[in-house]
Amino acid sequence: MVGLGRLTFIGLGLRGLGGIPLEGLEKAREADKVYIELYTSPLADFSLEQLASLLGKQPIQLSREDLEERSGEMVLRDAKEGWAVLMVPGDPMVATTHVDLRLRALKAGIRVEIVHAASIYSAAASISGLQAYKFGRTVTIPFPSPGFMPQTPYDVVKENLSRGLHTLLLLDYDAKTGRWMTVREGLQYLLTIEESRGEKVASKDRLALGLAGVGGADVEVKGGLIGRLIKEDFKLKPQTIIIPGSLHFMEAEALKVLAGVKPEELP
Amino acid sequence: MVGLGRLTFIGLGLRGLGGIPLEGLEKAREADKVYIELYTSPLADFSLEQLASLLGKQPIQLSREDLEERSGEMVLRDAKEGWAVLMVPGDPMVATTHVDLRLRALKAGIRVEIVHAASIYSAAASISGLQAYKFGRTVTIPFPSPGFMPQTPYDVVKENLSRGLHTLLLLDYDAKTGRWMTVREGLQYLLTIEESRGEKVASKDRLALGLAGVGGADVEVKGGLIGRLIKEDFKLKPQTIIIPGSLHFMEAEALKVLAGVKPEELP
Numbered sequence: 001m002v003g004l005g006r007l008t009f010i011g012l013g014l015r016g017l018g019g020i021p022l023e024g025l026e027k028a029r030e031a032d033k034v035y036i037e038l039y040t041s042p043l044a045d046f047s048l049e050q051l052a053s054l055l056g057k058q059p060i061q062l063s064r065e066d067l068e069e070r071s072g073e074m075v076l077r078d079a080k081e082g083w084a085v086l087m088v089p090g091d092p093m094v095a096t097t098h099v100d101l102r103l104r105a106l107k108a109g110i111r112v113e114i115v116h117a118a119s120i121y122s123a124a125a126s127i128s129g130l131q132a133y134k135f136g137r138t139v140t141i142p143f144p145s146p147g148f149m150p151q152t153p154y155d156v157v158k159e160n161l162s163r164g165l166h167t168l169l170l171l172d173y174d175a176k177t178g179r180w181m182t183v184r185e186g187l188q189y190l191l192t193i194e195e196s197r198g199e200k201v202a203s204k205d206r207l208a209l210g211l212a213g214v215g216g217a218d219v220e221v222k223g224g225l226i227g228r229l230i231k232e233d234f235k236l237k238p239q240t241i242i243i244p245g246s247l248h249f250m251e252a253e254a255l256k257v258l259a260g261v262k263p264e265e266l267p
Numbered sequence: 268m269v270g271l272g273r274l275t276f277i278g279l280g281l282r283g284l285g286g287i288p289l290e291g292l293e294k295a296r297e298a299d300k301v302y303i304e305l306y307t308s309p310l311a312d313f314s315l316e317q318l319a320s321l322l323g324k325q326p327i328q329l330s331r332e333d334l335e336e337r338s339g340e341m342v343l344r345d346a347k348e349g350w351a352v353l354m355v356p357g358d359p360m361v362a363t364t365h366v367d368l369r370l371r372a373l374k375a376g377i378r379v380e381i382v383h384a385a386s387i388y389s390a391a392a393s394i395s396g397l398q399a400y401k402f403g404r405t406v407t408i409p410f411p412s413p414g415f416m417p418q419t420p421y422d423v424v425k426e427n428l429s430r431g432l433h434t435l436l437l438l439d440y441d442a443k444t445g446r447w448m449t450v451r452e453g454l455q456y457l458l459t460i461e462e463s464r465g466e467k468v469a470s471k472d473r474l475a476l477g478l479a480g481v482g483g484a485d486v487e488v489k490g491g492l493i494g495r496l497i498k499e500d501f502k503l504k505p506q507t508i509i510i511p512g513s514l515h516f517m518e519a520e521a522l523k524v525l526a527g528v529k530p531e532e533l534p
Contacts, residue, residue: 022287159430
C-alpha cells in the first residue's frame with residue numbers, strides 16, 4: 001500500500017518562527033519540496049523570508065484555492081515521487097483541509113506523518129491559569145454580516161456553563177482582508193445575542209477573559225466582568241475570549257494574579 | 268513589580284527532543300540555569316543526556332517533592348537573581364504544579380514567560396481525524412486499586428455523548444514505577460463500570476479509538492467497537508483512548524482510512 005512517496009505535515013505553532021519544533025525544522029530542511037499555507041489560522045509576526053533563510057530553501061505558499069479547489073494536487077504530485085512537506089499554522093489537522101489532504105495522500109499510497117506544534121486550543125487554556133481538563137467544547141465567533149449572526153457561540157457557552165465548564169471562544173480571521181476580530185468585537189457579539197435572548201449567559205456582569213498575542217512572550221491576559229472588559233484595549237493579535245465556568249481556589253487565585261480580576265468580580 | 272529576575276517555562280512537546288520549539292531551545296541555551304521535570308506527564312523516548320548536549324549545559328532534574336513539597340524554591344531562588352528555565356513535558360501549565368510555581372514567581376516580582384509546545388490535548392484530537400472543536404471535556408482514567416475506582420471517566424463520556432461530542436480519555440502514568448496504563452486497561456476500566464451501571468455508555472458495541480505513541484512518526488491509531496478494540500495490541504507509549512460522539516461525513520471517512528474502523532462499526 002505504501003509507496004516511495006512521503007508527505008510530512010509540520011505545525012508552525014502560534015507566533016513567528018519560534019514555535020517550529022526541532023523535528024519539524026530538521027525534516028523541512030531535508031525534504032525535497034516545502035509548501036506552506038498561512039490561511040487556515042492566523043500566525044502573527046511571521047516572515048516567509050526568515051523561514052526561507054532558516055530552511056535554506058524557499059517554501060512555496062499555497063492559497064485556499066490551491067488546497068481546496070485544486071485539492072492540493074501539486075503537493076500530492078510531489079509527495080508521490082519524493083518527500084514533500086506542508087507547513088501549517090498552529091497544530092496540523094485542526095483544519096478540515098489538512099484532514100482531507102491527509103486522506104487523499106493515504107489513499108494514493110503516500111506515507112504521511114505529522115509533526116505536532118503548539119495549538120491555540122491548549123495554549124490559550126494554559127496561559128489563562130485555568131485548568132485544561134475543565135474546558136468544554138470550543139467555538140469560533142464569526143464576523144457577523146447583515147442577516148448572518150449565528151447563535152452557536154452563545155449556545156456553546158450556555159451549555160458549558162451549565163456543566164461548570166470553561167469555554168474557549170476563538171475569534172474569526174478574514175484571510176482575504178487580513179482582518180482579525182478583537183476581544184471587544186467578540187464580547188459585543190455575545191452581548192447582542194444576550195440582549196435578544198436574556199438568558200444571563202453573556203450579560204455585562206458575567207466574568208470573562210480576553211487574551212491577545214497568545215504564544216508570544218508579551219501575551220496580554222486581562223479579565224473582568226464583560227461590562228468592564230469590553231472597555232479594555234488589547235494591542236496584540238490574534239485575540240481570544242474565555243468565559244470561565246466554576247472555579248477551583250487556585251484558578252480563582254490565578255485569575256486575580258495573572259488577569260487582574262478583582263475579588264468582587266469572581267463568581 | 269517586576270524585578271531583575273526571569274523565569275521561562277518551556278514545553279518539551281510529546282516525544283524525545285524533536286518537540287522542543289526553536290524559541291525554547293534558544294532560550295534554554297541562553298538562560299543562567301536550566302531545570303527540568305519529567306513527572307507531570309509521560310514523555311517517551313526522551314534522553315536527558317541528549318538534551319544536555321543539545322543545550323550545551325546540564326539540566327537539573329526536579330522531583331515531585333522538589334516542586335510540590337519544597338514549592339520549587341531552588342527555581343525561584345535562581346529566578347530572582349538571574350534567568351532560570353524550567354523545561355516540562357508537553358505544554359506548560361497543564362499541570363497545577365506549574366500554575367502554582369508561576370503564581371509564586373509573579374508574586375515575588377519575577378518576570379514569567381511561557382514557551383508553548385505540542386500538547387496531548389490537541390495532538391491526540393488532530394491525529395485521530397476527528398475535529399478539535401467537537402471534543403467535549405477531557406478526563407483521565409486513573410489506575411484503579413481496591414476500593415478506588417472513580418466513575419468520573421464514565422460520567423464525562425456520558426455527558427459528552429449526550430451532546431454528540433467526542434471524549435479524549437488520558438491514561439494514567441505512575442511516575443514512581445514508570446508504569447503507563449494501556450488502551451486495554453483503560454477500556455476494561457470503562458467496561459467494568461458499564462457492567463455495574465448498564466447505561467450503554469461504554470458497552471462492547473460502542474465505537475472507540477486507541478492511540479499509542481502520539482507525537483511520534485510511528486503513532487498507532489486503531490478504532491473499532493470496544494469488544495474488538497480491547498483485543499488489539501498497541502506497542503508504543505503513551506496510550507490514549509477517544510470515544511467519538513456524532514460523526515460528520517469526513518470524520519467517518521477519516522476513521523475508516525486512518526484507524527481501520529469497519530463501515531458496520533460506524534454509528
